[in-house]
Amino acid sequence: MMKGQRDTPSAAIERLLAEKEANPNRPLKVPRKLPLSDIHVEPYAFQVREDARINGPDPDRVKEIARGLDGSNLDEPLHVWSSGLRWIVFEGHHRHAAYVLRQEQTGDTLQVPVEAHAEIPLEKAIGLAGRLNDREKVKISKVEMMDNALRMVCIGEGSIKEQASLSGASKSQISTIRSVVRDLASRSIPTARLVDAGWKQCLEWSKGRTHRDHGPDALEAMAQEMAEELKNLKVTTAIKSPDVFARAIELLSPELPSRLIQSDPFKDALDTTGRDLLEETDVDCLEEVDEF
Numbered sequence: 001m002m003k004g005q006r007d008t009p010s011a012a013i014e015r016l017l018a019e020k021e022a023n024p025n026r027p028l029k030v031p032r033k034l035p036l037s038d039i040h041v042e043p044y045a046f047q048v049r050e051d052a053r054i055n056g057p058d059p060d061r062v063k064e065i066a067r068g069l070d071g072s073n074l075d076e077p078l079h080v081w082s083s084g085l086r087w088i089v090f091e092g093h094h095r096h097a098a099y100v101l102r103q104e105q106t107g108d109t110l111q112v113p114v115e116a117h118a119e120i121p122l123e124k125a126i127g128l129a130g131r132l133n134d135r136e137k138v139k140i141s142k143v144e145m146m147d148n149a150l151r152m153v154c155i156g157e158g159s160i161k162e163q164a165s166l167s168g169a170s171k172s173q174i175s176t177i178r179s180v181v182r183d184l185a186s187r188s189i190p191t192a193r194l195v196d197a198g199w200k201q202c203l204e205w206s207k208g209r210t211h212r213d214h215g216p217d218a219l220e221a222m223a224q225e226m227a228e229e230l231k232n233l234k235v236t237t238a239i240k241s242p243d244v245f246a247r248a249i250e251l252l253s254p255e256l257p258s259r260l261i262q263s264d265p266f267k268d269a270l271d272t273t274g275r276d277l278l279e280e281t282d283v284d285c286l287e288e289v290d291e292f
Helices: 009-022 050-055 059-067 093-106 122-133 142-155 160-167 171-186 191-197 199-206 216-232 236-240 242-252 256-262 264-269 272-291
Strands: 033-035 039-041 078-082 087-091 111-117
Touching: 009 122, 009 142, 009 191, 039 093, 050 142, 059 093, 078 122, 087 093, 087 111, 087 122, 111 122, 122 142, 122 160, 142 160, 142 171, 142 191, 142 199, 160 171, 171 191, 171 199, 191 199, 242 256
Parallel strands: 039 087, 078 111
Antiparallel strands: 033 111, 078 087
């Protein structure tokens, strides 16, 4: 992920798929314990709970769990998946955070019990994350479960029965998700956008809602996707010659330059000098109107 860029579920999934493709060999040893430093997290791929995915684990819950941990075989293991390069938590994010806290408190180098899933593909690990999380005392919501199943369906294969068994969703729910994904794919909506938009948004799109219904996460994902498309066009001229790029935008749409200036992201991106220039332009325009 580029510095300053927000992570998204689709970006995290793409990153892990690339790791797996570059490192296809099975780990030489399937561990029962791992040093805490060897365990990684990718919450935007695996964290089922939306609030924890965005804001991180609940501190109070982490403290409560940490009090009962000692790294022994009595501790409940973390479920970890191998990308071929790293062992990554796909279930047990709060327990992982509790181990981090416990290690900070004690100064010990902890060995953490794990249930290692070395050979399963990424979509199966994503599906299992939903089913295993639903065993917790704090149940995941139906929306969170459907979002997780959507991610699994978008990148995976297999029968409805298999995907239902993996994710904990019902066969009818998996069937509905697959139907909506097929419908939106037929409208040329990229899979990455579906993953980032989430189930409720995909269902609304399928019912005919417009792009105006996009939430901030979906809009961010669309912006990142467009940035990638622009990079693929090798628009170095746009960076080195902003005057040329500005004229190209005007040729594309005479209204676009003014609409860009009025957009919040454009204003946020401007430095102090740029804002001063815009204010000077506004003053000049007002003076011209007064003279007229």
